[in-house]
Amino acid sequence: MPNPRARTARRKEASTILHALILAAGSGVRYGKGDKLWQVLLGAPVWRHAVWRLLSHPEVASGTLAVAPSNAAPFEAYLQRLPAPKPLRILPCGGATRQATVRNALAYLPDGVRFVAVHDAARPLISHALLDRLVETATRYGTAVPALPVQDTLKRADDGRTVQATVPREGLYRVQTPQVFRADWLINAHRRAAEQGFEQATDDAQLLERAGYPVYLAEGDPRNLKLTTPDDLHLLRLHIGEGALTRTGIGYDIHQLTEGRTLMLGGVAIEYPYGLQGHSDADVVLHAICDALLGAAALGDIGQHFPNTDPRWKDAPSLTLLQHVRTLLAQHGWQPLNIDAMALAEAPKLAPYIPDMRQRIAHTLGILPEQVSIKATTNEGMDAVGARRAIACYAVAAIYPANGEADHEQIPTQTG
Known part of the structure; x- marks a missing residue:
């Protein structure tokens, strides 16, 4: 042998x-x-x-x-x-x-x-x-x-x-x-x-x-x-x-509904005849979360980091934007602690999609789904959301100082 x-x-x-x-x-x-x-x-x-x-x-x-x-x-x-x-x-x-x-x-x-x-x-x-x-x-x-x-x-x-x-x-x-x-x-x-x-x-x-x-x-x-x-x-x-010192930010986004676009919310494709108009995939849930995280760290807003004049972000998946925000937070010594988002949509019903949204957002941010809350409500027929011409979202995010998880070179020391 x-x-x-x-x-x-x-x-x-x-x-x-x-x-x-x-x-x-x-x-x-x-x-x-x-x-x-x-x-x-x-x-x-x-x-x-x-x-x-x-x-x-x-x-x-x-x-x-x-x-x-x-x-x-x-x-x-x-x-x-x-x-x-x-x-x-x-x-x-x-x-x-x-x-x-x-x-x-x-x-x-x-x-x-x-x-x-x-x-x-x-x-x-x-x-x-x-x-x-x-x-x-x-x-x-x-x-x-x-x-x-x-x-x-x-x-x-x-x-x-x-x-x-x-x-x-x-x-x-x-x-x-x-x-x-x-x-x-x-x-x-x-x-x-x-x-x-x-x-x-x-x-x-x-x-x-x-x-x-x-x-x-x-x-x-x-x-x-x-x-x-x-x-x-x-x-x-x-x-x-x-128990760590935390900072909190708030985010908001709204986009008009239009024909010929896939409706993306929370990183999930929603079955609906209309999608949201925007430079990227116009995911208002993720955009609001991005703004909340950036605001908590005082790092500007989503328009500053992903301007609609930059062709790199044309039709870009908003999960990619969220990943960039996570990287930016880490570069400045911050880690997401929890997310709470409230989507405003007269239609479609979003409840069946929320578990998948929580999973995708958590995976992108490197946290657990238990740290991500997504809720949805209607606007009771009022304004553009109530008239089914738009979908909006509010988000609140808390962040805390990260204890570095920077990669280090391995030590290939043999013990056997």
Whole structure:
């Protein structure tokens, strides 16, 4: 049998077929009272943040949420109301140990998966910048484990009181999840551990090390905290912007209805015989949101950044404009916190389209749908909106100072 240490993953030719395996089957006994995964951050449970951030990454094709056999119903009910951005299977495969849960879930991987990202649902702040580094490292080497160098002085005290020695910290790293592996390597490592009766692994990288596969580190993220104790929840809330200094902006837009145009509202094509007249796709919902975000950051208005004299924005999708606004906010150190928009339209009925609007807006802004509110009302037959000659929208947006998620160069340090 060839030495697995000599093997490396082939460079992807198109896109990596990456599956997210999210672990939500633990007992959480160290947290104390209450289920830690259902603690709320910005109006959504902790596990929801982990699911959304992973599945909204462009390289992730699908996901599995591994839960305890008796605990699938609340997850199913939540996701039926607020679906994940990509296919997600809720799998009641939780075992006696974390290792057993992963092994059970691997038996149900979708066909064609080349890489698996194993992630703890108790780490809700996984960033796309970190995922970018992990995908790059795993594609090159077959494995990628996020890690941060140990910075504190380490002491060994077997009884918890008396110091026996100071442990050198050089070369020591604390690792995080998600950990990304070639699917065949991960499956084989779990199989071999089970055959050998080894069930004590604290992470999946340990099993690949035991099986002789090379394990490479990529630079981790200090904000990628794991919720273990109530004190961790306080830190997570600080990092995600709860209690931070916020700024608020208001936006408004109105466009006339006309024939020969597709009606776009909230980034969604609406079935209606008329569309809105404008230089771009004239999406009044997104334009109002753009203005609210720009106003909150005191960065001008949509006409200043996307003038109707610029051919670049002719018939442009307004989701593209919203993405530009998000980038502009980030360049000035701001992150969207929540959006509330009120569309004014005598017709058509917008309620069936609102869930899709929330999903698309959230995905574009890098936030959860739970942070996006879209409402619709009529104008009771009054003015141009009431006469079905126009559609308008008001929006309010809150932003908060961003804790940088700038991309950094990876550190391809081999540990296996």
